[in-house]
Amino acid sequence: MDIYSKRRAQKIWSVLRFPLFLTGQRYISQAAAKIDVDFDYDGPLMKTEVPGPRSRCLLFVFSCKNAEAVHFFCNYEESRGNYLVDVDGNRMLDLYSQISSIPIGRRQLYQSFLFCPQASTFINRPALGILPPENFAERLKESLLSVAPKGLPQVITMSCGSCSNENAFKAIFMWYRNKERGHNNVTKEELESCMINQPPGCPDYAMLSFMGGFHGRTLGCLATTHSKAVHKLDIPSLDWPIAPFPRLKYPLEDFVKENQQEEARCLEEVEDLIVKYRKKKKIVAGIIIEPIQSEGGDNHASDDFFRKLRDIARKHGCAFLVDEVQTGGGCTGKFWAHEHWGLDDPADVVTFSKKMMTGGFFHKEEFRPNAPYRIFNTWLGDPSKNLMLAEVIKVIKREDLLNNATHAGKALLTGLLDLQARYPHLISRVRGRGTFCSFDTPNDATRNKLITIARNKGVVLGGCGDRSIRFRPTLIFKDHHAHLFLNIFSDILANFK
Amino acid sequence: MDIYSKRRAQKIWSVLRFPLFLTGQRYISQAAAKIDVDFDYDGPLMKTEVPGPRSRCLLFVFSCKNAEAVHFFCNYEESRGNYLVDVDGNRMLDLYSQISSIPIGYSHPSLIKLLQQPQNLSTFINRPALGILPPENFAERLKESLLSVAPKGLPQVITMSCGSCSNENAFKAIFMWYRNKERGHNNVTKEELESCMINQPPGCPDYAMLSFMGGFHGRTLGCLATTHSKAVHKLDIPSLDWPIAPFPRLKYPLEDFVKENQQEEARCLEEVEDLIVKYRKKKKIVAGIIIEPIQSEGGDNHASDDFFRKLRDIARKHGCAFLVDEVQTGGGCTGKFWAHEHWGLDDPADVVTFSKKMMTGGFFHKEEFRPNAPYRIFNTWLGDPSKNLMLAEVIKVIKREDLLNNATHAGKALLTGLLDLQARYPHLISRVRGRGTFCSFDTPNDATRNKLITIARNKGKKVCDRNETMNKRWI
Ligand SMILES: Cc1ncc(COP(=O)(O)O)c(C=O)c1O
Numbered sequence: 001m002d003i004y005s006k007r008r009a010q011k012i013w014s015v016l017r018f019p020l021f022l023t024g025q026r027y028i029s030q031a032a033a034k035i036d037v038d039f040d041y042d043g044p045l046m047k048t049e050v051p052g053p054r055s056r057c058l059l060f061v062f063s064c065k066n067a068e069a070v071h072f073f074c075n076y077e078e079s080r081g082n083y084l085v086d087v088d089g090n091r092m093l094d095l096y097s098q099i100s101s102i103p104i105g106r107r108q109l110y111q112s113f114l115f116c117p118q119a120s121t122f123i124n125r126p127a128l129g130i131l132p133p134e135n136f137a138e139r140l141k142e143s144l145l146s147v148a149p150k151g152l153p154q155v156i157t158m159s160c161g162s163c164s165n166e167n168a169f170k171a172i173f174m175w176y177r178n179k180e181r182g183h184n185n186v187t188k189e190e191l192e193s194c195m196i197n198q199p200p201g202c203p204d205y206a207m208l209s210f211m212g213g214f215h216g217r218t219l220g221c222l223a224t225t226h227s228k229a230v231h232k233l234d235i236p237s238l239d240w241p242i243a244p245f246p247r248l249k250y251p252l253e254d255f256v257k258e259n260q261q262e263e264a265r266c267l268e269e270v271e272d273l274i275v276k277y278r279k280k281k282k283i284v285a286g287i288i289i290e291p292i293q294s295e296g297g298d299n300h301a302s303d304d305f306f307r308k309l310r311d312i313a314r315k316h317g318c319a320f321l322v323d324e325v326q327t328g329g330g331c332t333g334k335f336w337a338h339e340h341w342g343l344d345d346p347a348d349v350v351t352f353s354k355k356m357m358t359g360g361f362f363h364k365e366e367f368r369p370n371a372p373y374r375i376f377n378t379w380l381g382d383p384s385k386n387l388m389l390a391e392v393i394k395v396i397k398r399e400d401l402l403n404n405a406t407h408a409g410k411a412l413l414t415g416l417l418d419l420q421a422r423y424p425h426l427i428s429r430v431r432g433r434g435t436f437c438s439f440d441t442p443n444d445a446t447r448n449k450l451i452t453i454a455r456n457k458g459v460v461l462g463g464c465g466d467r468s469i470r471f472r473p474t475l476i477f478k479d480h481h482a483h484l485f486l487n488i489f490s491d492i493l494a495n496f497k
Numbered sequence: 498m499d500i501y502s503k504r505r506a507q508k509i510w511s512v513l514r515f516p517l518f519l520t521g522q523r524y525i526s527q528a529a530a531k532i533d534v535d536f537d538y539d540g541p542l543m544k545t546e547v548p549g550p551r552s553r554c555l556l557f558v559f560s561c562k563n564a565e566a567v568h569f570f571c572n573y574e575e576s577r578g579n580y581l582v583d584v585d586g587n588r589m590l591d592l593y594s595q596i597s598s599i600p601i602g603y604s605h606p607s608l609i610k611l612l613q614q615p616q617n618l619s620t621f622i623n624r625p626a627l628g629i630l631p632p633e634n635f636a637e638r639l640k641e642s643l644l645s646v647a648p649k650g651l652p653q654v655i656t657m658s659c660g661s662c663s664n665e666n667a668f669k670a671i672f673m674w675y676r677n678k679e680r681g682h683n684n685v686t687k688e689e690l691e692s693c694m695i696n697q698p699p700g701c702p703d704y705a706m707l708s709f710m711g712g713f714h715g716r717t718l719g720c721l722a723t724t725h726s727k728a729v730h731k732l733d734i735p736s737l738d739w740p741i742a743p744f745p746r747l748k749y750p751l752e753d754f755v756k757e758n759q760q761e762e763a764r765c766l767e768e769v770e771d772l773i774v775k776y777r778k779k780k781k782i783v784a785g786i787i788i789e790p791i792q793s794e795g796g797d798n799h800a801s802d803d804f805f806r807k808l809r810d811i812a813r814k815h816g817c818a819f820l821v822d823e824v825q826t827g828g829g830c831t832g833k834f835w836a837h838e839h840w841g842l843d844d845p846a847d848v849v850t851f852s853k854k855m856m857t858g859g860f861f862h863k864e865e866f867r868p869n870a871p872y873r874i875f876n877t878w879l880g881d882p883s884k885n886l887m888l889a890e891v892i893k894v895i896k897r898e899d900l901l902n903n904a905t906h907a908g909k910a911l912l913t914g915l916l917d918l919q920a921r922y923p924h925l926i927s928r929v930r931g932r933g934t935f936c937s938f939d940t941p942n943d944a945t946r947n948k949l950i951t952i953a954r955n956k957g958k959k960v961c962d963r964n965e966t967m968n969k970r971w972i
């Protein structure tokens with residue numbers, strides 16, 4: 001950062017902080033000036049509103065891509081640490097991190113990348129399933145296998161979150177069918193009928209999913225996604241069972257009994273659905289669930305709920321698939337969010353992507369496909385992403401970023417609860433685990449207005465569900481970033497009309 | 498390459514070539530010694546059989562990955578140009594190129610240069626959520642890369658991470674387009690919005706994609722419903738009742754079976770129309786037709802340009818979208834950038850999907866297939882700008898070195914040679930066919946095929962295995 005803009009930044013900041021002192025409100029930003037990661041910026045720096053003139057101009061010339069969802073254009077060369085810089089030179093504290101897919105902040109990989117001659121890994125992309133590079137096993141051990149959830153020693157990589165879930169479904173269906181068969185002999189009828197999409201070769205199996213869940217947008221995943229109509233409308237789907245997800249009342253300590261009843265009701269419905277579908281000859285081979293329903297509005301359930309759900313899955317012989325695409329990677333304070341539950345019997349399959357830089361899934365030994373090419377595609381992931389992931393995991397361990405997520409998350413949540421107490425008409429249902437926090441706003445319009453104002457004050461926030469705001473910072477989001485945000489946001493709320 | 502191994506290579510080659518001269522057979526490898534790409538090796542170099550001891554040892558320690566399909570382990574640092582080097586130091590002429598996904602050879606200097614430029618670093622390590630926060634140069638890079646090779650009439654493009662995702666999302670774009678056409682307006686009813694959340698019509702209409710027997714379009718659930726090449730891909734996975742038409746089974750040599758082949762193609766086209774009508778009667782509407790220009794995984798099955806033109810007409814006549822899957826055929830190996838450009842369509846295809854050699858997945862489409870709201874065709878990453886960066890360079894190289902013409906010429910040399918071999922070994926080689934370097938032939942059976950592949954591999958050539966078919970892929 002050049003001195004000129006540094007000076008400007010300080011000037012802007014002095015203006016922004018001033019009202020806080022004056023009004024005598026709780027000075028929650030005591031640590032906000034601290035900069036402990038030396039490649040991080042020291043604060044937001046806004047030059048225009050967002051999207052600024054350059055972003056708008058690019059949006060205009062950009063009409064040959066489906067760009068309706070584009071927020072603004074970014075300058076990734078200048079983005080560093082917790083800060084995203086846009087093409088207009090605005091620098092924003094990024095609490096959304098590319099829909100939660102940046103693990104340790106921009107530029108952290110820079111050093112290790114520049115000095116190792118890994119060019120081949122980036123430009124010679126192999127068909128991993130048939131011709132892996134020599135160091136592939138080694139790299140898997142350094143990266144994915146070093147963080148494998150307990151009890152799931154097997155892993156396979158994929159290119160994205162949706163592919164990971166699709167292939168996890170397939171592994172589950174194969175496992176279930178083999179269990180049903182009881183032997184390995186496939187009949188001629190099965191082999192012939194599967195070629196024309198018919199049973200018995202293509203059996204009438206289903207995955208049970210939850211209302212409000214999100215598991216991706218390809219056809220199979222989409223049949224288990226139920227968060228917003230815009231994802232599903234006009235796409236043919238499958239008659240698979242959908243159970244209700246608990247709708248907890250907050251603050252939790254005031255509604256213990258109600259919430260327990262609500263969770264019991266949902267679990268009962270799960271069992272009923274499995275039985276009901278079995279009666280109409282549609283067999284539930286697996287249950288898929290997110291540890292925290294993310295796209296659906298950051299809906300939480302108790303650890304007890306998940307433990308009981310795991311028991312139901314076992315009781316009915318269904319596989320238990322935990323989708324950690326958004327929750328995995330450390331942001332909840334544990335590497336995998338489902339580790340909070342304390343399961344006796346681990347999940348059967350755990351899918352990941354986003355922060356893990358590569359998609360894929362972990363699974364128990366018994367879910368290993370019984371023949372080559374059954375779980376397969378051209379690339380099966382990308383070794384250049386494993387290379388980076390290995391580095392990311394080293395940084396997470398070295399800098400103790402899981403503990404950091406717990407601490408920074410606590411600072412954020414405490415601050416949000418405080419704001420909720422002061423602005424109950426704007427903020428409700430504050431909830432979170434680690435930095436994976438969120439709150440509700442009264443409605444869609446208020447939510448979007450808050451996001452826009454925050455952006456123009458230098459904070460990137462993301463929405464989810466119909467009126468929630470969610471926090472998805474990187475793992476190098478520290479206490480002082482939390483205070484920095486709370487400072488700005490408290491200001492916004494004080495002046496919100 | 499060090500001098501020592503160069504000398505060894507020459508020694509090996511002199512041994513190998515010797516019998517050819519002695520027996521006085523046609524010397525079909527006259528140009529084999531020529532090295533015109535300076536980063537390429539000058540020939541195979543075998544040190545062990547393949548898989549060698551090191552590959553086998555790695556396979557053994559590798560038991561925590563699903564590794565049953567692994568052929569052998571590779572040394573990509575040493576692989577260059579047309580040559581794949583394995584961990585035992587064997588260097589093989591690669592005619593399979595990572596299931597047809599390496600466009601301009603291993604470790605191309607132009608790509609290495611890209612990586613060495615510090616200004617590109619950010620592209621490799623900061624992967625954005627492209628759909629919402631694209632980098633500044635994204636439009637520019639698209640223009641240099643994908644849009645510069647867009648098929649005629651398809652000005653729109655969207656990137657994806659792999660071939661299956663590309664097809665899945667192309668299906669979705671087609672379903673949305675069809676439904677909007679049916680609606681005739683943009684107003685969605687409350688019933689539609691509510692029913693779609695629980696997977697039911699009218700929100701999730703009973704639409705279908707028509708596909709062809711022997712076709713391969715990927716392995717995710719939607720794609721798999723249109724894939725019909727091998728049981729191993731499909732067994733035990735629930736599927737959809739979507740119509741499946743027969744793909745012409747041509748007789749070779751083509752010039753001897755003109756009439757039979759015409760009849761065969763006409764029969765298949767008739768079946769397509771019948772299926773569309775039949776499915777419509779049972780309230781399942783065919784919204785689109787998906788086809789490969791050459792059925793690749795299914796055994797390199799070709800059909801005439803005329804067949805595809807007529808199929809396009811049928812699609813239009815019945816209001817179905819026409820989706821051409823160029824995941825394997827695209828990128829230049831047939832001598833044109835897109836294989837379907839050989840057909841000479843009046844009305845272009847509606848959607849064309851790509852991946853593999855294009856380094857990124859995605860699809861081109863007509864303006865009218867653009868989703869009518871944001872987030873309808875979407876995912877977290879929507880491709881990867883680092884792949885676009887490399888693709889831009891690849892396309893530059895393809896243009897600069899005139900590699901499309903090269904594919905035509907090299908393909909001709911290959912095909913002529915194969916026809917010659919077929920004439921001499923008809924009991925081993927039949928149905929020689931191809932376009933550009935996208936060539937193949939049949940062997941009498943699976944066992945012979947696999948034996949030939951293993952022998953070739955140990956002689957330093959790597960080819961792929963398909964249904965009774967041996968394909969040769971390169972560019
Ligand atoms: C829980 C969950 N599963 C799956 C996905 C799909 O991942 P992708 O967008 O990479 O296909 C997402 C993406 O947001 C997700 O949050």
Ligand SMILES: Cc1ncc(COP(=O)(O)O)c(C=O)c1O
Binds near residue numbers: 852
């Ligand atoms: C024609 C065709 N379509 C789709 C695919 C699927 O691509 P991917 O393996 O990247 O999912 C393939 C892969 O072999 C293919 O050949």
